[in-house]
Amino acid sequence: MSARRSSSRWAAVARTPVGACAGLLLLAVVLLAVLAPLLWGDRASVVDTDAIQQAPSHAHLLGTDSLGRDIFYRVLVATRLSLLLAVTATLIGVTLGIVLGAAPSVLPRRAGRLVTSLVNIAVAFPGLLLALFFAVIFGVGTTGAVLAIGLAMAPAFARLAQTLAAGVAGKDFVAAARVAGVGRMRLLVRHILPNIGEPLAVNAAIGAGSALLAFAGLSFLGLGVQAPDYDWGRLLGEGLDRISLTPAPAMAPCVAVIVTGLAFNLLGESAAAVLGVRTLSPRIGPRRPPPPSEPEVMADAQPAGDPVLAVENLRVSFPGPSGWTTPVRGVSFSVQPGEAVGVVGESGSGKSLTALAVSLLVEPPAHVTADRLEFAGTRLLETPERELRGLLGTSLSLVFQDPMSSFNPVRSVGRQLAEVAEQHQQLTRRAAFARAVDRLRAVRVPAPQLRARQYPYEFSGGMRQRAMIGMGLMGDPRLIIADEPTTALDAAVQWQVLQLLAEVRAARDTAILLISHDVGVVARTCDRILVMYAGRIVEDLPAAGLHTAARHPYTRALLAAVPDLDTDRSRPLAVIPGRPPEPERMPVGCAFAPRCPRADDHCRRTDPGLVAERDGHRVACWHPVQEQEGAEPVRESTTGGTA
Incomplete structure (x- = not known):
């Protein structure tokens, strides 16, 4: 799927009733986070000793706190810090989760299995319990709370990224990239991660709502934002002391957390419904020693000569x-x-x-x-992978059964062909693309200059198959399978x-x-x-x-x-x-x-x-x-x- 098609799918999310409401609500919260400190920051900080702990009135819609500051303006101004901290913690959790989830695809087998085992152990613990554990380790304060919540979110995203990456890693276009000699890190960044971006974005939106709630909880307990800064959780803790006299100071930040968290969750859920995103349970195959070798079926000698x-x-x-x-x-x-x-x-x-x-x-x-x-002339099972990459990438070409699944759907056809020349012939990006156009012309793809910039779904089945053969001709293949x-x-x-x-x-x-x-x-x-x-x-x-x-x-x-x-x-x-x-x-x-x-x-x-x-x-x-x-x-x- 192209970037244009991906944008149209997210636009379809905004056209659903739930998605539109959630999007507008979230947009309003973002605008409030940007404008509130500029418009009402001074009013929220003014100390009035003549108006200490007043009840809601015309002058103060939600009353005042122990220093006479207007609670209504403080709730509005706290939107920026509350939203910023929740988004920052979510970014930390998503980034770390992607790294941990993708590690088994890049690291050696034993190191990858160790990372997977640690993630599986971490997933077994409740997220809030992990957040409290890390908060104690990093100490009281805003920085410690952000790191604590981010690290607590990472295992769930790591499990999701690992499952999604495993599903994409079995596609033909990933196998084709491996045959082309694409390195593990480049394979991960160019071919796997772009194809799992949508479900990760959907779950990140839902996770931001959870992070907002978790951060409010830590601030409420005194482990998060410290004075003189304040967020919704800290305001909730201050208002709880007077809830028996007037509930407004406690209810206002509570409603703000609920509404904003609901906006994040509704946006994520509506996107999941429209995009068809679902999370699969990972399957771990049994690991046993190799089977004992059975008696070989004897075959007479192959034809003479040096076979390819x-x-x-x-x-x-x-x-x-x-x-x-x-x-x-x-x-x-x-x-x-x-x-x-x-x-x-x-x-x-x-x-x-x-x-x-x-x-x-x-x-x-x-x-x-x-x-x-x-x-x-190279023994494949006895030669290190690094030495084989150049040989297989230039001398062996694979043409798969389904040309649609053989191409990366989020990259143009020309760029996918050019990747082979960039990797093994040290051509510049422009020269490699020019060679890709030439190879498309060689396999009789019409208008190759235009077609090279198009995406696989814009090709017919026959043209995709020709383009696959053209990819194999980017090097100097001695064998086409x-x-x-x-x-x-x-x-x-x-x-x-x-x-x-x-x-x-x-x-x-x-x-x-x-x-x-x-x-x-x-x-x-x-x-x-x-x-x-x-x-x-x-x-x-x-x-x-x-x-x-x-x-x-x-x-x-x-x-x-x-x-x-x-x-x-x-x-x-x-x-x-x-x-x-x-x-x-x-x-x-x-x-x-x-x-x-x-x-x-x-x-x-x-x-x-x-x-x-x-x-x-x-x-x-x-x-x-x-x-x-x-x-x-x-x-x-x-x-x-x-x-």
Whole structure:
């Protein structure tokens, strides 16, 4: 969302009845805080010994205090100090809360966990109790009270900031920024914090009302503002001594606190209702030692040469209630320079998770292991993150499935592309933006100079996808990983995106790893195809022989489930019966056996390895389809299945 759109949303808050009333009331309080000391400051300070502790009268609307000073004017003048102290304490609490909440994203893992634990402990204590505790530590007075209330508010804001930041950190545009080599602090300031600003602002408005009440309470107890200064809490304490004789001196500051606090709270609540802001409870995953290594599924050697990407026995595991779950189990493949490799399979087969793992985007509590994970001659799992940042930021490009979520919604497209050049090519801000415009022009985005200054929501789906490819071309990519780049695009735009990838590959000798559900798209675009099922590669074959030389029953079933112009429309569409196994309930033996018409007892007992055949063809099956057998029949199902 752009700054203009954000402003329009806050304007919508002001147009609601509650929001308008709260806004006008708060505006009146602010004007009073500015003007009251200028207009009535002298009258509030005049000591009149002839009018000591008078009752309300025409001359003194709320009476006078023990020195004959007019209480009405003192309540008006106290607005400035009361409001200023409440806002200052809120700013301290919000700032410190954001720092503590964002710390786990910047600090090393153990230090981040320590900060999170301290915040969790602090949140368990009531805010007013913490304020009293800190007030005793910092001492009596205005400064001590401001610090006490600010520190007491910080844990709640830290918890909120931590929860919101964790939600944004999982977005594709954050992953793209990490691949681009953006540092942790810049990632936090440029990409995460701007996207959690609205809920923090809403909660800050509500928190200001609470801070006003807390500060009045401390001053009432004698721990806050000290003479000769005064705020509403101090005036309330002075008026309470005479409440049995005349309630006006005590009621006036009490009403001022209630009205102002109500204005803050109503403004925050109406903003929350209009903006749809809600606070989520953080989820802390179980932390256990890495799972014991399972026996490796042996695979024959990969093609000779120096691959741009080499993966051997890649495993990705996640902790769960009943132990570790491994959705990617022993994946091995390589990608040569200039080669296009397609990865196909049903949802949940591990395609995207494999791509994220080789891009180092799978974070704890997940556990990634591999006998070899090498990109451009660098072993990724053994090289410090600081050294990898420049390599991955310039030589590896990711094109995600949803281009809308892949861009930061609060930054213009051109600035997001330029960030790569600023980080890794040391270009000035203007030169980096000019290069971004040039890259948008290279991927055929119309009017690139204008489009570079627009926000992602102003782009169509096809243009966003082209802009994502343009972001990858800001460096000199040796490998482009395209994860479902044509999903939700119409056929014409799909073809344009695929043609653009092919042109980039031909012009730069860039390797491409294309992940897709569409077998037809992969067959037309790639040189080689990897077929994944249940977290493993079950077949690796040249794309030219996909329809004639596929030997795994699962590959044959995928092909049969894709309709074409010759499909008999009078018959139900072919589907693969049953469903893929859940990663935490992986069967013994071949994972495809429960759905395979060729499976026998041996298949259900022993998992086949990926065995190399002629012409670089590899298949993991005990009973592969022979070429002379033709297409593998696929059973039809009226109860549903996965095509």
